[in-house]
Structures are given as C-alpha cells and as structure tokens.
Amino acid sequence: MTVSTDAPAVASVSTPATRLRSLGWVARRVGGGAFVLWAVATVIFFALRLIPGDPVDAILGGPGSQASAEAVAQIRADYGLDQPLIVQYFLAMGKLAVADFGTSYALKVAVAPYVLTQLWSTLVLTLASLVVAWLGALGLTLATSGRGRVSRAVGSGLELLAAAVPHFWLASLLIILLSNTLHWLPPISVPGPLGLVLPVLTLALPLTGFLGQVMRESLANAYEQPFVLSARARGESEWGVRLRHVLRHAALPGISLSGWAFGSLLSGAVVVETIFARPGLGRTLLSAVTIRDIPVVTAVALLSALTFIIVTVATDVVDRIVDPRVTEVASR
Amino acid sequence: MTEILAGRLSQPAGRAPGIRGRYGWLRNTGVMIALAVLALILTAALAPQLMTTADPDAVAPAEAFQSPSAAHFFGTDESGRDVYTRVVFGAGNSLLIGTAATTVGLGLALVLGLLGGLGSRLGDFVSTRIVEVMFALPGLLLALVFIAIAGPGVVTSTVAVGLSTAPGYARIIRSQLRSVRNASYVEAATVLSHSRARIVWQHILPGALSPIFVLGTLGVGQAIVWASSLGFLGLGVAPPAAEWGAMLSSGRTYIDVAWWLTVFPGLAIVATAASFTVLGRALNARTRQEARG
Numbered sequence A: 001m002t003v004s005t006d007a008p009a010v011a012s013v014s015t016p017a018t019r020l021r022s023l024g025w026v027a028r029r030v031g032g033g034a035f036v037l038w039a040v041a042t043v044i045f046f047a048l049r050l051i052p053g054d055p056v057d058a059i060l061g062g063p064g065s066q067a068s069a070e071a072v073a074q075i076r077a078d079y080g081l082d083q084p085l086i087v088q089y090f091l092a093m094g095k096l097a098v099a100d101f102g103t104s105y106a107l108k109v110a111v112a113p114y115v116l117t118q119l120w121s122t123l124v125l126t127l128a129s130l131v132v133a134w135l136g137a138l139g140l141t142l143a144t145s146g147r148g149r150v151s152r153a154v155g156s157g158l159e160l161l162a163a164a165v166p167h168f169w170l171a172s173l174l175i176i177l178l179s180n181t182l183h184w185l186p187p188i189s190v191p192g193p194l195g196l197v198l199p200v201l202t203l204a205l206p207l208t209g210f211l212g213q214v215m216r217e218s219l220a221n222a223y224e225q226p227f228v229l230s231a232r233a234r235g236e237s238e239w240g241v242r243l244r245h246v247l248r249h250a251a252l253p254g255i256s257l258s259g260w261a262f263g264s265l266l267s268g269a270v271v272v273e274t275i276f277a278r279p280g281l282g283r284t285l286l287s288a289v290t291i292r293d294i295p296v297v298t299a300v301a302l303l304s305a306l307t308f309i310i311v312t313v314a315t316d317v318v319d320r321i322v323d324p325r326v327t328e329v330a331s332r
Numbered sequence B: 001m002t003e004i005l006a007g008r009l010s011q012p013a014g015r016a017p018g019i020r021g022r023y024g025w026l027r028n029t030g031v032m033i034a035l036a037v038l039a040l041i042l043t044a045a046l047a048p049q050l051m052t053t054a055d056p057d058a059v060a061p062a063e064a065f066q067s068p069s070a071a072h073f074f075g076t077d078e079s080g081r082d083v084y085t086r087v088v089f090g091a092g093n094s095l096l097i098g099t100a101a102t103t104v105g106l107g108l109a110l111v112l113g114l115l116g117g118l119g120s121r122l123g124d125f126v127s128t129r130i131v132e133v134m135f136a137l138p139g140l141l142l143a144l145v146f147i148a149i150a151g152p153g154v155v156t157s158t159v160a161v162g163l164s165t166a167p168g169y170a171r172i173i174r175s176q177l178r179s180v181r182n183a184s185y186v187e188a189a190t191v192l193s194h195s196r197a198r199i200v201w202q203h204i205l206p207g208a209l210s211p212i213f214v215l216g217t218l219g220v221g222q223a224i225v226w227a228s229s230l231g232f233l234g235l236g237v238a239p240p241a242a243e244w245g246a247m248l249s250s251g252r253t254y255i256d257v258a259w260w261l262t263v264f265p266g267l268a269i270v271a272t273a274a275s276f277t278v279l280g281r282a283l284n285a286r287t288r289q290e291a292r293g
Helices: A016-050 A055-060 A069-078 A085-097 A111-144 A149-164 A167-181 A193-223 A226-233 A238-275 A281-290 A294-322 B002-010 B029-046 B083-118 B121-136 B139-150 B154-181 B184-191 B196-209 B211-232 B244-252 B260-292
Strands: none
Touching: A016 A085, A016 A294, A016 B121, A016 B139, A055 A069, A085 A294, A111 A149, A111 A193, A111 A238, A111 A281, A111 A294, A149 A193, A149 B260, A167 A193, A167 A238, A167 B211, A167 B244, A167 B260, A193 A238, A226 A238, A238 A281, A238 A294, A238 B139, A281 A294, A281 B139, A294 B121, A294 B139, B029 B083, B029 B260, B083 B121, B083 B154, B083 B196, B083 B211, B083 B244, B083 B260, B121 B154, B139 B154, B139 B211, B154 B196, B154 B211, B184 B196, B196 B211, B211 B244, B211 B260, B244 B260
16 A cells, blocks of 8 residues: 555645646636637638738739739739638638748748747837836835825826826827937937837836826725734834835736736837837838738737737736735636 | 726725715816816817817918917917817817717627626627637727728728727626626515516616716727827828827927927827816716715
8 A cells, every 4th residue: 555645735735636726727728828819810811801902912012013914813823812712711720820920912021030020129118118117106106105195196197197198199299308309319219228218108108107096096905904004003114014015915906907008018019119110010010901911910910919818827827926815716 | 998997996985085965076176177178178079160260271381380379379280270270170070089989899898798797608608708809909900900991081990999999898897797697686686586687677787887887988088099099190080180190190290390280189189088087087986985875
C-alpha cells in the first residue's frame, strides 16, 4: 500500500481538484479566445466584401489605373478572386489558421511583418499612455481623495473635463500650446522619446480622467470599511492609511478597466497617429480601409482582437493577485 | 466609455447631492451649469437665427483668417466665414447625430440584452458571444468598415457610432435584467402564479430598464465626441455643412496661423459632452436615492 504523495496537501495551492479547476479555466479561456478570433475573421471577411467596388482596383492601385482586361483577369486569378465567395472564405480561413496573412494589395509586401512593425510602434504609444494615465490617476485620486471639499471638487472637475475632451481636439490644443507658442516640442512625431511626448499626453489625459473617476468612487467606498477604522485606531498616519490599505481597493476597478482602456487606446491611436503623422496600427488601419486593402484590414482586426483577449485575461489574473477574494465564481 | 460611467449604476449609492426634496437635485451648481449650457445648445440647434444674424456659409475672401474680435467673436476661417455662426449652426447637426446614434446603439443593445437577460440559455449564449466579438473589434474599426460599406454621410456616421457603442449598453442591460429577474418581488409574482408574460412586462422590464434613460443621457455626450471624431477623420458630414468635427478637421490645416479655427468648435464639443455627463450622473444619483426610498 503506497501513501499518496498528495495526502498532506493541506494548502489549497495544488490539490488535484484546484489544479483541474485552473486547467479548466485556462482551457475555457483559450477556447473562448479562439472562437472570438474566428468570428472576427469571418465578420471582417464578409463585411469587406460588402464594400462597393472591385478588389482588383485596390490591387491595381485605384479605379483610374486603366488596366487591360487581360491584366485584370490575370490578377483576379492570381489572388483567387475568380472563385465563388464561399470557396474564397474557406481558403482565407485555412490560410489564417496557419497565420498566413498574405500579401498587401496596395503595398505588395507580406502583411505579417509589415503589420508587426506597425504594431510595435502602436504598442509603445499605448503602453506608455496607459502607464502615464495610471500614474496620473493614482496621484490625482490619492492627493485629492481626503475629506476636503475643495480638493474633491477640483479633482472630480478635472476628471470630468478630461473625460469629455476628444483626442483630436486635445492634440490640436497641445500642438498650439507646446509647439507653436512655446516651441518646446515638435508638432509631428519625430523618432525618439521627444516625439513621443505629445502623442502620449494626448492619449493619456482623457484616460486619466476615466480611471480617476472610477478610482475615486471605490476609494470613497474603501474609506468606509472597518479595516480603515482599525488602522486609524492603531495610530496609522493618513498617508499610511491611503497607501497601505485603501489603495489596493481603489486600484481594483482601475485594473479591470485597463483591458477596456487598452481597446479604446487602439481606437484613439487612429486619430493620434493621423494627427502626429506617426506610423502605427491605427493609421495603417485607416488607410487600409479607405483603399480596401483586405489582407491588411484582416490582419489588423485579428491582431487587435488578439491583443484585447490577452489583455482581458491578464487583467483577470492581476485582479486575482491584488484581491484574493475575486474567485472563480465571482469572475463568471 | 458610457459603460464606465454607467458602471456605477449597479454600485451601492455613494454620496448623493446633499439637497433634499423632489427637485432638490436640480439645485446642485454643477447641474445648473450643465442645464444652462444644454439650453443654450438646444436653442442654437432649434433656432440658430436667435443667436446670430449672419449666414454660416457666406463666403468673404477679403475677411479670411481674422482673429477673434467684436465683429467676429470666434474669428473667421479660410474663406472668411464667421466661425461663431458656424459653431451655432453646427449645434443642430451634432445634437441630432448624438441623440440618434445613442438611440440606435440602445435599440440594438436592447435586442441583444433582452435576448441575453430573459431568453433561453441558447439565446443568452448567442447574445453573449455576439457582444464579446463586438467588444474584441476596436469601436473605430467597426465604424470605419461600416462607413466604407455605406459611404460617408450623416446617416452612416450616426449608425456607425451607434453600432460601436451598442456592446457596452448590451452588457449593462443584460446584467440589469439578470439581477432584477432574481429579485424577491419577481419571485413573489412567480409564487402567485402570474403568467410569465405578465411577470416580464409588469415586474422585470420596468425595474430593469429604468436606468436606460440615465444611460442614454450619459451616452449622448460620448456619441457626440465619437461622431465628431469621424467628422475629423473626414468620414462624417460632407465639408461645406457646419459640423463641429468637420470644422476642426479643416481648421487643422491652418493650425499654425489660426488657432481659433480649432479651439472654438472643440470647446463646443467639450461643453456639450461634459454637460450631458453631469446631467446623466445627477439623474443617476437621483434614481438611486429614489430606489432607497
């Protein structure tokens, strides 16, 4: 008779049951993610075919290209556009399943490496904005969350304005103020960290407002909790209470929001990259939709969906670490 | 974005504006300012002639690029058109697009939310997946593709904005319906063996859908910002018409010489969006207060 090695496992960390449960969690997440990616690919495939005009025009460089009928027929055959739509769909899905994104209609380069370089630029922009927004929101909330009426009014007023300001207007204001008047920063995005300042500020400020609004609310709730009273009774300083006890609770909804924020930053990137003439996913997307570059649009859509899925899972995991009370049941 | 603001709908009531009485919430300073701004914008939208005597499309090349003055409050643009007049006349477009887009978004979300909140397991599964996929696509991508299909214009950009706001609303409506469905008064109605249709119609829907009005108010401001973003990208209202986003877009070309072309239309957008948000939040606080009795 052998004694099971699992027998003394009193800690809940790795009993077979919990391992199985977290394995199930991972499997569900992967399965759900794969489904979303397939659905996005399908929706984009059919939606792009609904755009009026012939995709061959996009390949030949616009309707004005005056190509001969033979050239058009040749292109149609080369790109498989002469097949019935349903055949095209399955061919396209088959290629996407093995991460073959094809060749850009307009640029005639392989889509995957091209989009990846654009993604890098956008990731730098969005991640920097997310960090700046987080720091700004934390600072603003912590500094103005006390009992003071004035500081609270100032804080929430700032947040309200920040949340109502459209990216493109904020960008214009920053250009007028910091570039044209004070000549501190370049009005377009030059390579290097200096060119990153204005785009990051543009994306981060409104986000600071949103994060601040939500964090302020949960901070106010956390102040009412018994553990704050007991910390105060132990003689903890005001800032000690804020940093050590309340912050954790204020951060939670902010973390859950970061997933959403990341997605909205991608939308914001379209505007910001256009204004500051900065290369990136957003600008690529805008021009690709306009000239109907189907492979590029598909790749960008799938890439942003994938990013969204990863960020959602990541925020879920961080949620659990920051607040162990968030359990399997609670997180749906 | 509305989802964030409205996320508080389900949270316990915070500090409500501390004034009592049925219309007490109106006496809050922020709400008064918001109402005043909205009244002004509504006037501009319904009767622009009351606020300006000039013609928004009157071209006067000799008066191009004048900075703000007593004659032209907001200066003039590249064709000598009065920017103040164009901002006033732009209010109608922006307000119309904002409210219409919110209606479209809420309508779509209502279908998805009802399917998810009250439908069978299959219905819930289907609607949840649809919402998930819509969330995974960046809102602007949905809008861009839709505009590419239908061609740019007022109606298209309205529907596009509605489309990209729908998943957020749908999620809120679904969870609202789910929580009301399990409320004790619904249980009581079930025990009294009322028909399912009657329970849904008389008990679940009124309880679950009352926040929609608040959601819509919060959403209009965001929808205006969204729509003006599309106008800014050149995908909204066609250029000669006065629309705030489109005005900003053409003003950007002259940002080095004429800051007023970008500053004032943008101010109008921000003032409108912020006012709707303040109003929506006050309504929200009041609803929660009433719910507590």
